[in-house]
Structures are given as structure tokens and as C-alpha cells.
Amino acid sequence: MKILIADDTNTDRLLLKLYITKLGYRVVEASNGQEAIDQFIEHSHDLDLVLMDVQMPIINGFDAVKAMRNIQEQQKQEWIPVIFLSASAEEDDVEDGILAGGDDYLIKPIGQKVLAAKMLSMKRIADMRRRLVESNSVLERLAATDYLTGVANRRSFEMTLGKEMQVAKEQGLSMACAMFDLDKFKVVNDTYGHDAGDAVLVEIMKRMKASVRDIDSIGRLGGEEFGILLPNISESEAKDTFTRFLSVVSDAPVVYEDTEIAVTTSIGVAVYCGDDEDKKSLLKRADECLYEAKDTGRNKVVLNSRVTS
Numbered sequence: 001m002k003i004l005i006a007d008d009t010n011t012d013r014l015l016l017k018l019y020i021t022k023l024g025y026r027v028v029e030a031s032n033g034q035e036a037i038d039q040f041i042e043h044s045h046d047l048d049l050v051l052m053d054v055q056m057p058i059i060n061g062f063d064a065v066k067a068m069r070n071i072q073e074q075q076k077q078e079w080i081p082v083i084f085l086s087a088s089a090e091e092d093d094v095e096d097g098i099l100a101g102g103d104d105y106l107i108k109p110i111g112q113k114v115l116a117a118k119m120l121s122m123k124r125i126a127d128m129r130r131r132l133v134e135s136n137s138v139l140e141r142l143a144a145t146d147y148l149t150g151v152a153n154r155r156s157f158e159m160t161l162g163k164e165m166q167v168a169k170e171q172g173l174s175m176a177c178a179m180f181d182l183d184k185f186k187v188v189n190d191t192y193g194h195d196a197g198d199a200v201l202v203e204i205m206k207r208m209k210a211s212v213r214d215i216d217s218i219g220r221l222g223g224e225e226f227g228i229l230l231p232n233i234s235e236s237e238a239k240d241t242f243t244r245f246l247s248v249v250s251d252a253p254v255v256y257e258d259t260e261i262a263v264t265t266s267i268g269v270a271v272y273c274g275d276d277e278d279k280k281s282l283l284k285r286a287d288e289c290l291y292e293a294k295d296t297g298r299n300k301v302v303l304n305s306r307v308t309s
């Protein structure tokens with residue numbers, strides 16, 4: 001456990017440091033409010049507790065903690081517990097300390113046992129918060145992911161599409177939004193079984209994930225239909241990339257329990273040029289291109305309603 005002690009009185013700070021190091025904890029020191037904020041910023045990644053004197057020069061303890069809580073909120077950091085230390089036992093001061101973002105308030109002089117007990121209770125709270133934050137991030141990831149293929153689900157894909165369209169608009173860049181759908185997939189299921197169909201979806205997504213750039217996004221829109229976003233790409237580059245994706249799908253069969261299953265895909269691509277078009281209309285254009293690809297023979301890319309292969 002790493003603890004920041006902020007106190008302008010050298011003897012108080014050194015005594016606290018002595019108590020705390022004896023308990024086996026690491027200590028970072030500050031002798032005024034500004035230094036406390038600086039140390040908080042520098043050590044926030046592994047700081048477990050702040051012991052903050054109230055009366056200090058430059059910035060007092062309450063204002064320093066308000067600043068720390070703002071930083072924490074802006075940078076979406078974990079909550080680090082703060083205990084105020086003060087000679088004042090006024091009820092108003094205790095209330096102000098908690099309102100400023102403190103978690104507890106101790107009246108000086110502070111006994112060694114009380115300090116150790118308070119640190120233990122703050123650590124419990126910090127650990128509980130950490131576990132909550134971790135569980136939330138797992139839940140958020142699950143809520144955004146397609147369970148079978150591990151790519152983004154439709155909701156998450158559409159959110160990314162909205163963000164990418166905004167970036168493209170602000171920076172005057174073009175981007176490609178594609179819908180692709182495995183051809184005659186019902187035949188795969190009917191011939192080899194649903195589990196084999198699932199294995200095909202998983203393998204094709206694995207290949208696609210390995211084929212796109214880090215800035216690209218893939219999502220499952222439903223069934224055997226997927227979406228791909230290629231930000232910052234010209235129309236001709238998009239055409240080349242999606243034509244290459246046809247081969248990524250079809251060049252090698254998917255092997256499922258010693259059976260080779262050959263699959264192809266049809267891809268409909270709408271290029272967005274940063275104009276006022278909305279998400280729904282862009283997806284509709286891609287969908288129309290996909291239908292054209294299906295209608296005109298499958299295993300092909302149709303870009304902005306023009307047959308390109």
C-alpha cells in the first residue's frame with residue numbers, strides 16, 4: 001500500500017511517516033497543497049490512500065482534495081480514499097472535509113492504533129471499489145461483444161460507426177462502411193449441421209480480424225451478416241481492400257472435424273465522404289450494394305452501387 005502524507009508541519013509529517021513505514025506501507029510526502037496535488041498526479045496509478053492536513057500554505061487541504069477529485073473524474077481514474085487530519089474538531093470543518101471529497105476526518109493528535117485501524121478500513125473500501133470497477137469493465141465488454149465470434153455486436157458497431165463518421169466529417173476524410181454476408185450459408189448449415197456453421201462463422205471472423213488494420217472495426221450485424229469500417233481510406237483503396245477480403249474468405253476452406261467447407265462472401269460498400277449523410281442512410285446504401293452483389297452472382301464486391309468485380 002502506498003500512502004501520500006501531506007502536512008506542512010515537519011514534525012507531524014515525520015511522525016506519521018514513522019508510524020506508517022513501521023506498518024510496512026510505502027510513503028510519498030508533500031509539505032503544501034500544491035505539492036500534494038503534484039504528488040497525487042505523479043503517483044495516482046498506484047496510490048492507495050491520502051492523509052491530508054487541512055491547514056497548509058499555498059493551497060489548503062480542502063482545496064487540494066477538490067482539485068484531486070476533479071482530476072480523478074476527468075481522467076476516469078479509480079477513487080483513492082482521503083483522510084483529513086486537523087486540529088479543529090468543529091462540526092462544520094468535518095462536514096466541509098467530506099463535501100470537499102474526503103472519506104474520513106481525524107482530529108490531531110492521532111494515536112498510532114487509530115491511524116492503523118483507519119488505514120485498514122480505507123483499504124477495504126478502496127479494494128471493494130477496485131473490484132466493482134473491474135466487474136463493470138468486464139460487463140461493459142460483454143455487453144458490447146458478440147458471444148460467438150468475439151467481434152463487436154450490432155449496438156457497439158453502430159456506436160463506433162457514429163464516432164468514425166464524426167471524425168471523418170471533422171477531419172475531412174473519407175471512410176468505407178461495408179456489410180458482408182456469407183453466401184448460401186443455409187446450405188452450409190443444412191449440409192454440415194449448425195455447429196459446423198458456427199465454426200465457419202468463428203473461423204471467418206478470425207481471418208477477417210487478422211486482415212484488417214488496427215484502426216478498422218468489425219461487428220456482427222445479425223445472423224451471418226457482418227459490418228466492417230475502414231476509416232481514413234479512399235474509394236479506390238477501399239475497393240482493393242474489400243476485393244482482397246473476398247480471397248481471405250474463399251482462398252482456403254474452413255476445416256471442421258476433418259471436413260473442408262468452402263465459403264464465399266458478398267460485400268456491399270458505401271463510401272462516406274464527410275458530408276451530412278447520417279448513419280442510417282450510410283448503412284442502407286451499404287445494404288443496397290450487398291443486395292446487388294447477391295443478385296448479380298455473389299462472391300463479389302459492389303461499391304456505392306457500382307459492380308466492381
Ligand SMILES: Nc1nc2c(ncn2[C@@H]2O[C@H](COP(=O)(O)OP(=O)(O)OP(=O)(O)O)[C@@H](O)[C@H]2O)c(=O)[nH]1
Nearest residue numbers: 181182183184185186187189194197198223224294
Ligand atoms: N450456424 C449458424 N447459422 C446461423 C447463425 N445465424 C444465422 N444463421 C443461418 O444463416 C442462414 C441464412 O440463410 P439465408 O438468409 O437464407 O441466406 P443464405 O443461405 O446465406 O443465402 P444468401 O445470403 O442469399 O447467399 C440461415 O440458415 C440461418 O439459420 C448462427 O449464429 N449460426
